[in-house]
Amino acid sequence: MPCHRTRDSGKHVYAAGIDIALVGDHVLVPCIDGRERPYVNLDSAASTNALPAVARAVEAFLPWYSSVHRGAGYKSRFATTAYEEARASALSFAGRVAGGTDIAIIVRNTTEAINHLAYRLRLDPHDVIATTVVEHHANLLPWARVCERRFVPCSLDGTFSVEDVVVALDANPRPRLLAITGASNVTGWLPPIDDIVAAAHERGVPVFVDGAQLAPHRALPADADYVAWSGHKMYAPFGSGMLVGPRATFTEGDPFLAGGGAVDLVDLDEVAWTDPPEREEAGSPNVLGAVALRVAIDALTGYGWDAITAHDDALAQQLRRGLAAVPGLRLLGPGLDVDTLPIATFVIDGLSHALVAARLSAEYGIGVRHGCFCAHPYLMRLLDLSDEEIASYRDDVLRGDRRSVPGAIRASAGLSTTVTDIDGLLRAVTEIASGAPAPVEYTQDPNTGDYWPEGDAPGWTATDRTLGASCARG
Ligand SMILES: Cc1ncc(COP(=O)(O)O)c(C=O)c1O
Numbered sequence: 001m002p003c004h005r006t007r008d009s010g011k012h013v014y015a016a017g018i019d020i021a022l023v024g025d026h027v028l029v030p031c032i033d034g035r036e037r038p039y040v041n042l043d044s045a046a047s048t049n050a051l052p053a054v055a056r057a058v059e060a061f062l063p064w065y066s067s068v069h070r071g072a073g074y075k076s077r078f079a080t081t082a083y084e085e086a087r088a089s090a091l092s093f094a095g096r097v098a099g100g101t102d103i104a105i106i107v108r109n110t111t112e113a114i115n116h117l118a119y120r121l122r123l124d125p126h127d128v129i130a131t132t133v134v135e136h137h138a139n140l141l142p143w144a145r146v147c148e149r150r151f152v153p154c155s156l157d158g159t160f161s162v163e164d165v166v167v168a169l170d171a172n173p174r175p176r177l178l179a180i181t182g183a184s185n186v187t188g189w190l191p192p193i194d195d196i197v198a199a200a201h202e203r204g205v206p207v208f209v210d211g212a213q214l215a216p217h218r219a220l221p222a223d224a225d226y227v228a229w230s231g232h233k234m235y236a237p238f239g240s241g242m243l244v245g246p247r248a249t250f251t252e253g254d255p256f257l258a259g260g261g262a263v264d265l266v267d268l269d270e271v272a273w274t275d276p277p278e279r280e281e282a283g284s285p286n287v288l289g290a291v292a293l294r295v296a297i298d299a300l301t302g303y304g305w306d307a308i309t310a311h312d313d314a315l316a317q318q319l320r321r322g323l324a325a326v327p328g329l330r331l332l333g334p335g336l337d338v339d340t341l342p343i344a345t346f347v348i349d350g351l352s353h354a355l356v357a358a359r360l361s362a363e364y365g366i367g368v369r370h371g372c373f374c375a376h377p378y379l380m381r382l383l384d385l386s387d388e389e390i391a392s393y394r395d396d397v398l399r400g401d402r403r404s405v406p407g408a409i410r411a412s413a414g415l416s417t418t419v420t421d422i423d424g425l426l427r428a429v430t431e432i433a434s435g436a437p438a439p440v441e442y443t444q445d446p447n448t449g450d451y452w453p454e455g456d457a458p459g460w461t462a463t464d465r466t467l468g469a470s471c472a473r474g
Helices: 052-064 074-093 110-120 162-170 193-202 287-303 305-324 353-364 376-382 387-398 419-433 462-467
Strands: 028-030 036-038 102-107 128-132 148-152 177-181 207-210 226-230 241-246 263-267 270-273 329-332 343-348 369-371 408-412 442-444 451-453
Touching: 052 074, 052 287, 074 102, 074 241, 074 287, 102 110, 110 207, 110 226, 110 241, 128 162, 148 162, 162 177, 162 193, 177 193, 193 207, 287 305, 305 329, 305 343, 305 419, 343 353, 343 419, 353 369, 353 408, 353 419, 353 442, 353 451
Parallel strands: 128 148, 128 177, 177 207, 207 226
Antiparallel strands: 028 036, 102 241, 226 241, 263 270, 329 343, 343 408, 369 408, 442 451
């Protein structure tokens, strides 16, 4: 188990708006030179550490932990109330009014929410939904199983316009749904979601917005018919997520999950499902996750979107402009004049993305992600790969060899990221891109595509290799 000690990082410069620390910020991690460095977490788009208020609330709730919707005891009533309060808070976070026509279904994460919705919409295999090439796999694959997909293309800078979406909406047959991301997990690009939702509604097409990246950074689009997001990307890493949508979608037909808690009556050959949202939540619910998510919602609401946006904008500018100025580095995605979330994805001429990420970790204690970020179709477009290049690396991967998987490096910031963190990344990337030799040899694992430094520093010996990132999968 790596050590979990933190060195006081008092010299940090905070971006505008927010100056908070998360649980585990700047924990000391071992580096290949044998020294420990405070961890610089630039992987918030993947998962975030817990807010201290979330961790405290979970700990305070534990003595009260009990079954939800299934117990007559006082603690069960207490837990059930906490669970239902989280649901109410999620509805309001999604811009819905209490007592309105929408419900919040508590799920594990965005992926589960989209699979759930794809099942519940009861699409015919010949039905078409419109979606985009910018999507995370979570918003591509569940639809592929149940219907046809019509794709909104993107240009080389990874963006599309409202007009591009309208073309997909107006084509025949009319799509049953538009499933679109609120923000890209690769480039941080924010599609003009309000205008897109309005254009879809003018044509009678309901909209699902994947709010996984949006939720920790911006208000969720209140006009979208359906929206989903994950707690672990918004400082509540306790295994809960939300699916919000009209109750009417969930009142007929069998639920996604069948089992206890979802029924009114069961006979050996008959079932009467109960009303939503409980109908959609078979099995014992994750009350700790729900409590955590509720506290994170309260915290983000307390900071306010203006303060969060100011913080994000300052970091996004510093990150993207700083990276774009590094010789030999190519920033993927929209130009610097376009506002994005504090997410930047880049490649360095002549250097493997996997090697750059490995060096940032082993030599500098900086955590980023590399690879295709669970958005293969989008990455292929951003990298402008030819069909032959894609076919060649596909063949390699299908043979179990991931050495040639194309990809990029992603740095992403969150609430507690500081100007100092980004400065550290820019310095490290500049050094690596300059061709400065690595202090040790790195070897690539053909099965994962990941690089590993050769050395015997604690945390980096051959037996520690089980900690490989396997970033190439996704
Ligand atoms: C845009 C987007 N959608 C969906 C997901 C899937 O989220 P989860 O892994 O929480 O299900 C992610 C995760 O990275 C994401 O970035």
